[in-house]
Amino acid sequence: MDELDAYSRTVSAVAAELIGRVAAVRMSRGTGSAVVIGPDELLTNAHVVGEGHSGHVDFVDGSEVPVRVAGSDPLSDLALLRARTVAGLPEPVRLGDADRLVVGQLVVAVGNPLGLAGSVTAGVVSALGRSLPTRSGQAGRVVEDVIQTDAALNPGNSGGALADSHARVVGINTAVAGAGLGLAVPVNATTLRIVDALRTHGRVRRAYLGVVGRPAPVPAAVAERCGRRTGLKLAEVIPGSPAARAGLRPGDLVLDVGRRPVHDAQGVQRQLFGDAINTPLPVTVLRNGAMVDVIAVPTEL
Template identity: 35%
Template sequence: MTHPEQPFSGHTPPPAPAQFAAPSPVPAPAPNPAPNPFAAPSHVAAPYGPPAPFAPAAPAPAHVPVPTFDDGPRWPGDDGGVDVPAPAPAPVRQRRAGLPLGWVVLLVVVALVAGATGGVVSSRVFDDGRLAEAGLPVTVSTGAGDRAPESVAGIAAVVLPSVVSIEVVGPNGTSTGSGFVLRQDGYVLTNHHVVADATAAGATTVVLFGDGTEEPATIVGQTADYDIAVLKVERTGLVPLALGDSDLAVVGDPVIAVGAPLGLEGTVTTGIVSALNRPVSAGGADTDTAFINAIQTDAAINPGNSGGPLVNASGEVIGVNSAIAQPPGSFSGSSGSIGLGFAIPSNQARRTAEQLIETGAATYPIIGVLLDQRYAGEGVQVAADAQGGTAPVTPRGPADNAGIRSGDVILAIDGRPVTDPDELIVAIRAKTPGDTVVLRVRTGDDERDVRVVLDESSGS
């Protein structure tokens, strides 16, 4: 089906500027995986200094397993053990000449004093469990609870309990993504592509909360057009995140992304708003295309972050992390974050989520034209001919009523120049049906401003 404003395929359209940060299936870990590449190698130091003179030869070393001690992540069953030679027993030194009696008496006295002192220290340590009385300095930590509310740590402490991980088990395997609590009565917001397989026969969807508990979830509604989905779990008393006003965001604002990249729950990354109104058409050859008037950020976003919140310095959600850009020639999931992530503005997410909760479907605004993807001049051009049985300008549609005709060139919307069909599409879809936009239109050599009242598409 061809949607109005959808560029018709006079030729194969160029690749989408960004690809979904879609989660890849996460296989179960192998019982004996390869050693962790991030772990620091373990070394056994050789004894220092040469052996004593006339020391007997040490016996041949025995091989025993010695565990490594590193801070790297491990798969279950990876004990980190390696076989290394056991250190040779200490060499036997020749007995020295005896000390004078006076030295022996002095050493005995010192040993007795040291022993008595050690007894006092030991008593103080073990009687009440405190080291302070032994004269050792003590550092008093302020603790995470004393972080300023506006700090990253303070914001993360508030946001993390309301961020969830989502796991979908379907016929194609297991995939994971992120989401966040939308309402206290069990509604959760995420991306459509995170739960795209959840409607398949036999598929199951589970929401994992920050406290380690989990609940089965059902799909309330989803739309590929905006890449938004709403889930429902049978739990009340949840703490929702506040949806902020994304229209107030400006380039340079600090932001925090929270989610489960690559299945690592509760991950927090920081950055800024890198750009606004970035036209992103995200999807694949075998999936529906979402047109997003996106917030761009350099906060690290990877597959698995999809559906998680992008919050501002007040802890308010201003975006739903949805897509990432990838270098030309790379395939989906082949690279990590390159600092080009895209989020659905919260104002758009709010409108779409309300529709999904109320009706189970969502609509989007249209002007009722087909755009020519082959046009390479200034602005974007309305198709000159019908495509697939669809007229270039929908009869009695918004554009037709405003006097726009096939072959006209649209130069700007609400004063913002457009140079690519996707720019016009996402700018229109960021509005609401019934809104009025001003289009700068050129017919031949004549330019004029045209007021167009946006119509509503059918639900999806």
């Protein structure tokens, strides 16, 4: 009973802090949830807003606030809403860092599934580093490093909060992968960079390299020399892409991009925002036991 009581107290405390700060979203062609992240801003999913430009958000206290879409990024499935009124939004949530999550950690989902406002479910982080195909219509594009949870998610939860035991929002719920499986876009430094771009420009400019890969171990002898345990093993290099023109090949193990260590696909994506477009980008790979340096020049996606 003591363990159950402690668990219940934790979930209840998270719910109490977040329920009033997660709204139900009504757009012209879609519904979902949104999280208050600033004095006049809410974060939701791009697929919730769709092609819409304006709508309303409703809070559990009965208040209704008109909003407009300040920016949308289908490739991360994130969208930024801005309130049309000077006042009316609750205090913003506290944002956490999904990069610090561990499998088995308690998480709490807050949203408006099936139109049921202020719904709370709890579970654990089931897995990290999942990939989610985007709804952008661009074949082969995925949202990387998605959080998998067994906290129950249903239609309408999209855009809602996934929080840790301290009520810090670590994810934006985005999809139901099947019975007992939910997925959330991580809240981390990359997400904040995307939000800042939406806030400033209404869209996210991205550089394109043209590689597909997965994390793989670095051979022990090389790992000792370079202090690296994992890299990104290239499964595919898109023909005619900047990566192909630079000489990258399937089977290469990427160790550094832009002079920064790379351990997974997200490590590459962090280097591929607007400032990397048409700019020489050094890439270090391990090929047939030897270090190979190439210079790629990413184009705009």
